[in-house]
Amino acid sequence: QKEVEQNSGPLSVPEGAIASLNCTYSDRVSQSFFWYRQYSGKSPELIMSIYSNGDKEDGRFTAQLNKASQYVSLLIRDSQPSDSATYLCAVRGSGGSNYKLTFGKGTLLTVNP
């Protein structure tokens, strides 16, 4: 059974700070990693995807992947109150029945003005 673990939070940061969200996964051969943002009462929205070790930057967001440690993180720079949401980590395995997306429970982020 594949598992994706996230700290449930809540994680509270002041406006303008860096928010750091972490995720670990159990399936060593996972290939694809995604971060979704979910506002309260809304559906998940993809904000970042990463497939190889290292960092990937998109605006204020940076995803970091370390396959050896089975760890993926999301950094949000210059956090804004509008970033307050639940952030879901999702992992796709290598193939066959493992190819489906497995989600963590999400981390609730609150950015305080």
Added chain:
Amino acid sequence: EAGVAQSPRYKIIEKRQSVAFWCNPISGHATLYWYQQILGQGPKLLIQFQNNGVVDDSQLPKDRFSAERLKGVDSTLKIQPAKLEDSAVYLCASSLDRWGYTDTQYFGPGTRLTVL
């Protein structure tokens, strides 16, 4: 480009009643997913279609849940009879091609089901 459409947005039923949800994926997307998201948890995959064939329904409670995707486009998820623990948001998602490792899933607005 239109997103994933779902209806209804909200549904309240009593236990043992039946309910159906409808999903229309993004045009051209071959793969369609139904997820169940219970409050405070991440989405859990119930069933996955590639065109009109089922490729994964391992987590679908088949004694009460059923789903179909006729003609490889729209899909319907049914619960009969509903239980209290079925109260959740039912999310439909679609993607272009499930076999691409960069394949990205896009979610619809969801249907919030309350079972009383």
